[in-house]
Amino acid sequence: xxxxxxxxxxxxxxxxxxxxxxxxxxxxxxxxxxxxxxxxxxxxxxxxxxxxxxxxxxxxxxxxxxxxxxxxxxxxxxxxxxxxxxxxxxxxxxxxxxxxxxxxxxxxxxxxxxxxxxxxxxxxxxxxxxxxxxxxxxxxxxxxxxxxxxxxxxxxxxxxxxxxxxxxxxxxxxxxxxxxxxxxxxxxxxxxxxxxxxxxxxxxxxxxxxxxxxxxxxxxxxxxxxxxxxxxxxxxxxxxxxxxxxxxxxxxxxxxxxxxxxxxxxxxxxxxxxxxxxxxxxxxxxxxxxxxxxxxxxxxxxxxxxxxxxxxxxxxxxxxxxxxxxxxxxxxxxxxxxxxxxxxxxxxxxxxxxxxxxxxxxxxxxxxxxxxxxxxxxxxxxxxxxxxxxxxxxxxxxxxxxxxxxxxxxxxxxxxxxxxxxxxxxxxxxxxxxxxxxxxxxxxxxxxxxxxxxxxxxxx
Amino acid sequence: xxxxxxxxxxxxxxxxxxxxxxxxxxxxxxxxxxxxxxxxxxxxxxxxxxxxxxxxxxxxxxxxxxxxxxxxxxxxxxxxxxxxxxxxxxxxxxxxxxxxxxxxxxxxxxxxxxxxxxxxxxxxxxxxxxxxxxxxxxxxxxxxxxxxxxxxxxxxxxxxxxxxxxxxxxxxxxxxxxxxxxxxxxxxxxxxxxxxxxxxxxxxxxxxxxxxxxxxxxxxxxxxxxxxxxxxxxxxxxxxxxxxxxxxxxxxxxxxxxxxxxxxxxxxxxxxxxxxxxxxxxxxxxxxxxxxxxxxxxxxxxxxx
Numbered sequence: 001x002x003x004x005x006x007x008x009x010x011x012x013x014x015x016x017x018x019x020x021x022x023x024x025x026x027x028x029x030x031x032x033x034x035x036x037x038x039x040x041x042x043x044x045x046x047x048x049x050x051x052x053x054x055x056x057x058x059x060x061x062x063x064x065x066x067x068x069x070x071x072x073x074x075x076x077x078x079x080x081x082x083x084x085x086x087x088x089x090x091x092x093x094x095x096x097x098x099x100x101x102x103x104x105x106x107x108x109x110x111x112x113x114x115x116x117x118x119x120x121x122x123x124x125x126x127x128x129x130x131x132x133x134x135x136x137x138x139x140x141x142x143x144x145x146x147x148x149x150x151x152x153x154x155x156x157x158x159x160x161x162x163x164x165x166x167x168x169x170x171x172x173x174x175x176x177x178x179x180x181x182x183x184x185x186x187x188x189x190x191x192x193x194x195x196x197x198x199x200x201x202x203x204x205x206x207x208x209x210x211x212x213x214x215x216x217x218x219x220x221x222x223x224x225x226x227x228x229x230x231x232x233x234x235x236x237x238x239x240x241x242x243x244x245x246x247x248x249x250x251x252x253x254x255x256x257x258x259x260x261x262x263x264x265x266x267x268x269x270x271x272x273x274x275x276x277x278x279x280x281x282x283x284x285x286x287x288x289x290x291x292x293x294x295x296x297x298x299x300x301x302x303x304x305x306x307x308x309x310x311x312x313x314x315x316x317x318x319x320x321x322x323x324x325x326x327x328x329x330x331x332x333x334x335x336x337x338x339x340x341x342x343x344x345x346x347x348x349x350x351x352x353x354x355x356x357x358x359x360x361x362x363x364x365x366x367x368x369x370x371x372x373x374x375x376x377x378x379x380x381x382x383x384x385x386x387x388x389x390x391x392x393x394x395x396x397x398x399x400x401x402x403x404x405x406x407x408x409x410x411x412x413x414x415x416x417x418x419x420x421x422x423x424x425x426x427x428x429x430x431x432x433x434x435x436x437x438x439x440x441x442x443x444x445x446x447x448x449x450x451x452x453x454x455x456x457x458x459x460x
Numbered sequence: 461x462x463x464x465x466x467x468x469x470x471x472x473x474x475x476x477x478x479x480x481x482x483x484x485x486x487x488x489x490x491x492x493x494x495x496x497x498x499x500x501x502x503x504x505x506x507x508x509x510x511x512x513x514x515x516x517x518x519x520x521x522x523x524x525x526x527x528x529x530x531x532x533x534x535x536x537x538x539x540x541x542x543x544x545x546x547x548x549x550x551x552x553x554x555x556x557x558x559x560x561x562x563x564x565x566x567x568x569x570x571x572x573x574x575x576x577x578x579x580x581x582x583x584x585x586x587x588x589x590x591x592x593x594x595x596x597x598x599x600x601x602x603x604x605x606x607x608x609x610x611x612x613x614x615x616x617x618x619x620x621x622x623x624x625x626x627x628x629x630x631x632x633x634x635x636x637x638x639x640x641x642x643x644x645x646x647x648x649x650x651x652x653x654x655x656x657x658x659x660x661x662x663x664x665x666x667x668x669x670x671x672x673x674x675x676x677x678x679x680x681x682x683x684x685x686x687x688x689x690x691x692x693x694x695x696x697x698x699x700x701x702x703x704x705x706x707x708x709x710x711x712x713x714x715x716x717x718x719x720x721x722x723x724x725x726x727x728x729x730x731x732x733x734x735x736x737x738x739x740x741x742x743x744x745x746x747x748x749x750x751x752x753x754x755x756x757x758x759x760x761x762x763x764x765x
Contacts, residue, residue, distance in 0.1 A: 093729070100512060118732055122512035280600050419731060422710055430714045435624065448715070451531030452731045 053078035272315030303332030522739035543696030554643035578641030590705035624716030650684030
């Protein structure tokens, strides 16, 4: 009898403890940083900055932040920063799970542009427009579209980025010279000025024995040539988008591309020399044995980080590349940094965000360390704009990217873009492969978008 | 003075209480991880909820939307197409093997080894199966196309996973390959449960193999068959992993591999509409319950007559 009572009490105790452990995260954690384990500052001489002390936990999807954290610790020996790198595909799920449970850590959280609207709406990112942060005062320091991308639907700043990722078309100057007798970026930009012109250029390039792109996926980097997908809550399928579809279908069906998809071994190999046509996802060691026609790829449409990929794989073609602009200015990716609204070390976290994204010295350091990453700080981009890039035929690529970054119209980006883009891509693929006519594919595209976003007005 | 009867009653009562204590851990886990999510999902199905923030009650709007949602019905049709091919191949193969292995005339040896071998595909993680078949069925470098080209059956490789019809067929066959061993074990167990007297009597009466199968094996296998059919229907309508892993996540090619559960998953986690996804889950549950009921009725139709 006694034993049973003891057992029952023990079980009840274990259960009570486990329930208490589950409920631990339900406690209020929204109190301002100042109230709890906050940053300690030691006042030194009045003109010297206060010494920072404390611990920060960063959850990031970019390895870059490890370098920033190391630099921050080097500058502030009293600070310990723990950086956890999470794969981009897992990041939203992990962050959502942690912050829905109001976890006190991480202190610093990040997001790529397409993730930000949902993160902002969920209230994960601290409002940096409010005091004591007052992030709006730094607006003019960084590239406009970066500032815009970090604001929520009410215009409050919630994240900032140390980098800008404007895009370009990296093309082979030697091939342009052979085909048109002109390799100038301005001339080549004209050859890519709109989707119809791209299709015509692709024919010229093929007739000369080359292929314009590795695959038709290159076009996807210019999705907003025809304005935003959603305007005034209406889905807009503009003429430019229809031209985009026609160009993608023509490039595919007339075999105007090399059929070496982005990130395939053949795609990397094409930057330094000829590759077999239709190599698709063949392994690098199989490329030689594939046989069939060989070709060289003329151009690669990619964000600024792509210029580094081309540089690192150009081999003997280094120096033969140039950068031209496409049908519209675009950007791709980029890591935006903010403070978790549940962090208890917000003051120190803000110091880190400022150090990473708003500090000129850091931006200069990152430009050197990353060997070519485009920072978001205008003054630093201005200071390097006359640097000549050896890989790109001594073109002033920083000047090019600064100009492109300033031309990006962030109002064209909507929270619906990723999913609508997926279904638009599926519609194009159905027409490319002959599974559907253009009309059928568009009709289904409307149906699909209406299914996933019934709140949008769709006029067929 | 103690009355023996009372003592007995008390003792029995105490034993029962101890029993409750033993099942308590399971009941608690069951309540937290099974019952609570079921009830919570039902509640969320009547709300607008993005997965964060507070759910807002909207009545039966989500259910009205499911009924009118073209993509859901298309996904369900895709699921049914894949399942119907899958079940025919899976059960057909399992039946064939059951007939062979249970036939007294053949006296097959090593049933246990074969049973284990047939069951093996079921032990491989779906992710591995998906990657394995994606490699086998690749239009350019896939083993299947290499064999067909070498045998001069085709000149150019077939894009198995790039065309809607063949992609659905491929997923159905993969499912059948994974699950026929499971069905085979069930059917064999059913056959072994039938008294040998029936088969011997039939043999003495001169009944042929098909007569024995149609008049003895099949009718007596009905309960097992019903179990296999219903579990297969439930599993089939919930198909998710292979199509999800073998495609781009939205049912490539041309939406043909977008199954009902894949649509549910995307609605909840990619389109951020947990409320609507919950109503799809319940809608699917109702459809599966009705389909299982119909299946039960069909199989026991004659008996009731």
